[in-house]
Amino acid sequence: MTHYAQKLKNLFLISALILSLPLSAQNIVTAYTTGYFKTNYAFMVSGGEWKSVRIPIPFYVIRHPQKGLILFDSGLGEEFVSQEQSWWVHRLANSLLPLEFDSQKDPAALQLAREGIDPQDVRYIIISHLHYDHAGGLRDFPNAKIVVSREEWSQAHVDRWKARGRGVMRDQLEGLAHRLELVDYSKSIPFENFDKTIDLFQDGFLRLISTPGHTPGHQSLLVTPPPSQGQPVLLTGDAAWVMENVTVPLPKSLLIQWMEEDGPLAWKTLKKLHEFSKNHPEIKIIPGHQP
């Protein structure tokens, strides 16, 4: 393939991700983004190159044959701008991580509506953790049960200053209590090299994996469709930000490790993800904010 053709091919592959076309998982898992953060790659990976990057703020649509439409994470939501404007602390904290976000276009519910998917039809949202860039869309899907770890939920329900210090905008979680399906990892089972996992619907399709460190109750999701329907996918959430975190493996930068709830535990979790990915090259790994 000529250099030019290779470039074209790369461009096509990147466009496919940005335009949310299903990749190799054949429609079982589809990746979208609700805008982009502008940051530096050196923050994402220890020893990483000093270069500006635009990183997606993703959510994923999963089609379960019996349970219907399921999201993993929800990105920034329709109310983000007003939530941010409502408190100077949000404005100040969020200004440290500039973003590109169009509230008329980018929220998950609006993107799905444009594709003819009624946000009312989403049955479940599995949430990796409650940072504002993942929980922002929860209120936009009124009929979705929210699958969140019990620990994550209780850690976010502290006064709004403390919550904000943990990366949580409490406004995004108002009015959700009746929709919760709290995941209790004290009743979990080991799976492969992970200590705590839960087969969500007891059908082997969606396995929740406790991946703490970035936040105390962080969870990742292993999607295993029947072999005829596509490739298994591991959605790491923010347990890993980019592929290098998992493949090498490399921790996040020292600054980020210091900012995470438990940096050493986050690194331990990353090493487990690395080991798992090495044992299972057939599983596609999708990190939380791959540029």
Ligand SMILES: [Zn+2]
């Ligand atoms: Zn994030």
